[in-house]
Amino acid sequence: MREIMYRDALREAIDEEMARNHEVFIIGEGIAERGGSYKVTEGLLAKYGAKRVRDTPIAEAGMIGVGVGAAIAGGRPIVEILYVDFAMLGMDMIVNQAAKFRLMTGGEGRVPFVMRSQGGTGGGVAAQHSQSLEALFYAIPGLRVVMPSTPADAKGLLKYSLRQQDPVIFLEHKHLYMTKGMVPDGEHIVEFGIGDIKREGKDVTMIAWSNMVPRTLEAAEALSKQGIEAEVIDPRTLVPLDKAMILESVAKTKRVVIVQEAVRRGGVASDIASIIQHEAFYDLDAPVEIVAGLDIPVPFNLALEKASVPQTDDIVAAALRTLHAPAHVQAAE
Amino acid sequence: MREIMYRDALREAIDEEMARNHEVFIIGEGIAERGGSYKVTEGLLAKYGAKRVRDTPIAEAGMIGVGVGAAIAGGRPIVEILYVDFAMLGMDMIVNQAAKFRLMTGGEGRVPFVMRSQGGTGGGVAAQHSQSLEALFYAIPGLRVVMPSTPADAKGLLKYSLRQQDPVIFLEHKHLYMTKGMVPDGEHIVEFGIGDIKREGKDVTMIAWSNMVPRTLEAAEALSKQGIEAEVIDPRTLVPLDKAMILESVAKTKRVVIVQEAVRRGGVASDIASIIQHEAFYDLDAPVEIVAGLDIPVPFNLALEKASVPQTDDIVAAALRTLHAPAHVQAAE
């Protein structure tokens, strides 16, 4: 085990997979000469050369499109999109090509394409550079949606992404790049669809991903001081989703809080809540609470930016609501 | 009242608003000379001339982009996108420009932009021409999402769209263009955020929009033969959503089925279910049931196309599940 930064864990994953598989290559804006805006690809150009580490013009639709084409033709592309907001320029290639190809070819064609990008708020970069857009990929069958919250998960999931056969939307968070965490030595792979219990607890189940995981753990500690033990589940991959782990936890706690940085309306949290209320209807002692961003773009002003996304207190408050909710039987009277 | 087709109702709305407001214009592929693939714009070129009714090249990003720009500059554009699938090419302009501008200008800038398009399955047009993508617009704050199911609603909502100030994603359905319905004579306007009870009932609340409304009404008739009276609510606009109407109905029926043609994962139905389980937790006598498309692209084969989206029997079955669900009190034993 070594303690390294999230961005270094990502670099290790790319480096190891490039060394292991000569089909793996990466393209993006400023990722080669400059080593990437978040230094994730630093040193890769020197090590693997200009054929496998390429800077691109500002052409997200083209970048994503050629990545998808390369994958269809048996390549192993990683396309880095600076901000997930910019992936909107390449949505056609993601939605209508990458996600559809396998079905359209009756199952024969596969698209081992990996798009790496980052989202979330941070530092006043405003409305077009702060979005959490996972819901838009989550709703498109055929895509895998990965959102690691720790260096170890980032490394293990990215390595797995480069070995499986379907298009992966790999979403990092601008706040996490410099965060540190323990990462196992040697080969470390995390398969899709296996959630991780980041904290065990019996009183309330909290589900969070990406940058909301550390924040939810903070909330859990605060609750613990009040004698409330929250279980914090990080699905790590939203598609596929580890429903079993979630439902098992709910059966135990009977209370759920889902935390997402994305806006409330139409978020992944809504979908998870819809699953829980259906599969665990009789387990629930309180409505599933969702803590999410306000339904408005992220403003430039830092105080408003903060007000637009979930803070630790919001999470604590939601957990308390689930605990103080009247039980059904009383409600029935 | 006159009985006219959905497509004619749409044409009336555009015609009336073009006559009323000289800022209104429409652009799209084959909408001028040819009158549109679904004849919605037939005759408008002759009546309003080439300045206000324009054919475009195949450039969805550009079309949507200039539409948004025109709206920002005080114009009243209608941009027709042949298939909603193709709107993916213009997602940046919708998500990062149209939906953000008002916030980014501190409220001063408005974007009275209307994108008309159509979605849904029909006739074996396959994976890239059959999607129901409302969830992708629903999750972007700032957009209004309109999905009329009848000629009257289509006319009234389109006219209202052309008088309000925010970007509207107006989604028609390829199966509905030729369907008929009664439309009031003279000025007929339907404001946003007001649902319509398409059928009254006391036993179960069914929520559906667009082409799922007629299908859900069919299911309701079938249930009626079994003595079950379903209430069918058509929100008509998904954003804004008439939560009050939905919750009022649920308080009465205590059972809910939501029907969408879109795929199950990450759909608008999930969001509505998440709201109901939260706001009406103590009213519900059964889990909210969601009937939706399979989580896979729509195949070409007609039998599979049919199998991939909700059919009347599926809706009936879901309603029966809500009625045969054990009540909570028993569950508590």
Add this chain to the structure above:
Amino acid sequence: MAIESPKVNVPSKELLEKLFFTAYSIRVFETEGIKLYRQGLIRGYFHPYLGQEGIATGACAALSKGDYIASTHRGHGHCIAFGAEIKKMVAELLQKETGYCRGYGGSMHIADISTGNLGANGIVGAGTPLGVGAALAAQVRGSDAVTVTFTTDGATNNGTFLESLNLAAIWNLNFILVIENNQYAVSTPIGDSTRETDLYKRGTAIGVESHLVDGNDPLAVYDLMVEAVKKCRAGQGPILIEARTYRHMGHHVNDPGKYMPEDKLKYYKDRDPVDRARNDFIELGGATLAEIEVIERKIQDEFAAAVEFAKNSAEVSIEEFRQFAEAY
């Protein structure tokens, strides 16, 4: 720029026979396919390649095993010219399990990865980035495979054209973009979609070697493609080729195409690419009418057999589809 017809070297009889065989195969597939469509046996969209056969025919004849193609919504001709099995194509159009895509894809999505056919596409312009991507993967792999994307006049006004051709250029990819300029996008004449109807100039403007060729002359297309492929394998790609042509009917089976001027339609029908291939085979290749007849009969028989095959093929399984959805 004058339309090019290099005719670099005297064509062999084998080549001329191949060109005719391919062109006529496409002609039969489309004419017979339209009949099946009108009988209601084929559903969804069907965009006939009638009148444009010279392009796919000449272009694919210049390719080798290991090369890739990406196609358009009007893609039957490209599949056939690239060597697809007629029976699997017909089975696909008839929604059968034995089709290239198990009946899941249909006319706009026929693909055959195993042979390097990246597929038709329902999104105008999408084939260009996909093709450039295949060329990129080949370059990374160190292969000298060439990728040809067939695209359309309509697609040249779409952003994908600029973005992906520019990427191919800065990376010197083995990529050839063949623009099938049939001068219409559905009913919209090219002159209404752009001021500059010499589409090859858009390649020149971003430093890509660009050519204009008569798309109704299979041999001219072939000769130019042979040069283009050679240059690509020598690392001098990408190359753009605009092939001028015209449809023999409307945009799809149900489009009467009334907007196509009589005289212009006649002008192009008088320059029918299939007749051109037949005449070249006879005049330059010395083929006899008897030989021609044998070939044409063979092709017709093959199509008839393909229809039988498709009709007798198994229907798709809804159960398997549901399982597929579980795993998708």
Add this chain to the structure above:
Amino acid sequence: MAIESPKVNVPSKELLEKLFFTAYSIRVFETEGIKLYRQGLIRGYFHPYLGQEGIATGACAALSKGDYIASTHRGHGHCIAFGAEIKKMVAELLQKETGYCRGYGGSMHIADISTGNLGANGIVGAGTPLGVGAALAAQVRGSDAVTVTFTTDGATNNGTFLESLNLAAIWNLNFILVIENNQYAVSTPIGDSTRETDLYKRGTAIGVESHLVDGNDPLAVYDLMVEAVKKCRAGQGPILIEARTYRHMGHHVNDPGKYMPEDKLKYYKDRDPVDRARNDFIELGGATLAEIEVIERKIQDEFAAAVEFAKNSAEVSIEEFRQFAEAY
């Protein structure tokens, strides 16, 4: 094409003063703004226009009330040249309620609809379709207003460039696209992003009248723009103008710009557009050093006052923002 410097007619002293006033105002705004940024008073992104002042200065001087502009992520200069109030700009950068966007937008999103400034943009290339849209709305309205979109070298490899300029062309819109070719996209030199670095040729290729001008010569830009505006109002638009220039520093405040070769940087600094405007004012306009000093002092004082105004302005209200979200 040789770089154009038409110098159509002898410039008036008023014009020369205006050009210098604008260029120097931008220079002061950026230099002082960078200081505020380094003091931590400005957050988020800040892309200085230093070295490129000649373009916005010359271009906007040719516009009239009622015209529109759309800008880039490097947009301060365009706002100032189009007549924005310095104090409202500073207030915006300081996240204050009194800013152009109530502190909701920031550097990349300053806009002022009331004056026809459609705003800066955080999405490279997005200003072009938006500007074309404004020109389209004007044409539908029967107005002869001209819209200028300032775009960048980086944006010319993006699909939005082709799609929207082509739309402007087929509709003969009153649209002028000014490409600020500063030869870099962040650290990537233009030669790595495209083979053809003469960007104006991309306009020619789709039938758009296109020009190349020295972006560091405010007067040359102005003269060319006067002609372009005249042609647009006469229905001969759109027109494309590539203005060559170079940044005086890195991409944003925190980019040291080490990748910019010393000698090339010196070459352009020796051709500083602000000095050029000052010299033109003196040599062609006969301004005295005293006059210059008064102007410069006035501009510096205005900026200082703007900072005071911003600092003393009210903070935004979180409550109002929450209400805004309810209605959004």
